[in-house]
Amino acid sequence: MFLAADGSAAELGLNTFSFPTTTLFGAGALGELPERSRELGISRPLIVTDPGLVETEAFAALTKTLGGAEQGRGWFVYSGVHPNPIESDVREAAAAFREHKCDGLIAIGGGSPLDVGKAARLLLKRPKLEFSNFYDESDWSGLAPFIAIPTTAGTGSEVGRSSVITLDTTRRKAVLFHPELMAKLAILDPELSIGLPAKLTAATGADALTHCIESYTCPVFHPMCDGIALEGIRLIVEALPSAYRNGRDVEARGKMLVAAAMGAVAFQKDLGVVHSMAHPLSTICGLHHGLANALCLVSGMKFCAARKPGLYRRIGTACGLEVIKASDVEADRQTIRFISGLLAGLGLNTRLREHGVKAEQLNALVAQATEDPCHKTNAVPVTEEDFRKLYEEVL
Ligand SMILES: [Fe+2]
Numbered sequence: 352m353f354l355a356a357d358g359s360a361a362e363l364g365l366n367t368f369s370f371p372t373t374t375l376f377g378a379g380a381l382g383e384l385p386e387r388s389r390e391l392g393i394s395r396p397l398i399v400t401d402p403g404l405v406e407t408e409a410f411a412a413l414t415k416t417l418g419g420a421e422q423g424r425g426w427f428v429y430s431g432v433h434p435n436p437i438e439s440d441v442r443e444a445a446a447a448f449r450e451h452k453c454d455g456l457i458a459i460g461g462g463s464p465l466d467v468g469k470a471a472r473l474l475l476k477r478p479k480l481e482f483s484n485f486y487d488e489s490d491w492s493g494l495a496p497f498i499a500i501p502t503t504a505g506t507g508s509e510v511g512r513s514s515v516i517t518l519d520t521t522r523r524k525a526v527l528f529h530p531e532l533m534a535k536l537a538i539l540d541p542e543l544s545i546g547l548p549a550k551l552t553a554a555t556g557a558d559a560l561t562h563c564i565e566s567y568t569c570p571v572f573h574p575m576c577d578g579i580a581l582e583g584i585r586l587i588v589e590a591l592p593s594a595y596r597n598g599r600d601v602e603a604r605g606k607m608l609v610a611a612a613m614g615a616v617a618f619q620k621d622l623g624v625v626h627s628m629a630h631p632l633s634t635i636c637g638l639h640h641g642l643a644n645a646l647c648l649v650s651g652m653k654f655c656a657a658r659k660p661g662l663y664r665r666i667g668t669a670c671g672l673e674v675i676k677a678s679d680v681e682a683d684r685q686t687i688r689f690i691s692g693l694l695a696g697l698g699l700n701t702r703l704r705e706h707g708v709k710a711e712q713l714n715a716l717v718a719q720a721t722e723d724p725c726h727k728t729n730a731v732p733v734t735e736e737d738f739r740k741l742y743e744e745v746l
Pocket of ligand 1: 506558562626640644
């Protein structure tokens with residue numbers, strides 16, 4: 352019998368295991384960009400980013416690598432991406448690409464510019480595309496080449512095959528998912544994330560940690576993702592406190608960049624209850640996605656452990672705890688206490704109300720969390736009433 356990571360019998364059926372993104376990792380990796388771009392047939396790139404990033408050392412490093420000022424150098428910038436990207440960001444990026452006769456895209460920044468860079472290529476292939484009809488089209492071959500350069504260690508969008516965009520018509524987030532959306536190359540250069548403020552380092556790192564924990568405990572048969580998730584947890588536990596305390600610790604920054612990419616690779620398995628709680632906290636209350644996960648993670652883990660004792664034993668081991676021979680309950684208790692302590696050390700032990708969430712918003716939060724698809728693959732089933740109790744616990 353085949354077992355999922357949590358020890359339950361796994362639905363075998365047919366599975367696809369896919370880890371295809373070429374990833375260039377290391378301090379100074381950005382220096383390879385011109386040559387790697389040429390290899391991918393990019394000679395007039397459109398740089399996609401957000402207004403905040405244009406002011407950073409990371410962006411200055413990029414422009415230096417590309418050969419100085421924008422004009423006359425054969426590269427162009429679209430920097431209008433919103434924190435939660437909207438459809439017009441994608442349309443504007445595609446228009447800039449056409450206007451400047453570009454032949455490839457390089458997105459630099461957090462998950463938002465990376466998602467816009469991915470999706471803009473869809474409009475280059477089909478200019479009349481309505482994103483609400485995205486799934487009516489199946490042939491997305493031949494999209495413009497795309498290089499992803501993350502400056503945060505959280506979403507792992509650089510290795511993902513989806514783009515999350517808020518649609519003009521519905522004002523809801525649409526997930527555009529297709530393997531052709533993937534980057535041809537991800538450049539993980541820790542020197543580009545040293546300027547990330549401590550608070551954002553903590554919140555984005557907590558997102559990566561939640562990806563690893565939720566994907567590992569999601570009851571789907573995918574031993575390759577399980578191994579990647581556990582090693583991602585080990586790296587995060589080792590590196591996140593150092594990256595938080597000392598942003599210039601290049602080794603810690605590097606480990607976090609890799610761990611974030613690993614978390615995103617792992618969650619092709621899927622996610623769970625914590626992400627279902629976090630999504631409405633962003634759309635209704637405007638919380639940062641990583642912060643929302645961090646504030647819900649411990650109560651989500653307690654909820655799952657109470658219904659599936661021993662669920663977190665191997666996560667505890669990945670955290671460096673001696674829990675192999677402990678009872679199921681004890682292994683979970685120690686692991687959850689460790690994660691709680693880790694988050695507290697990052698200043699992430701606050702309550703929702705301290706971030707402006709109001710009791711009057713509970714009904715809307717519960718309704719959206721129940722509708723959210725992530726918890727369908729949670730380690731244990733979650734009801735509407737469970738969501739209410741979970742939110743009340745962390746309010
Ligand atoms: Fe996430």
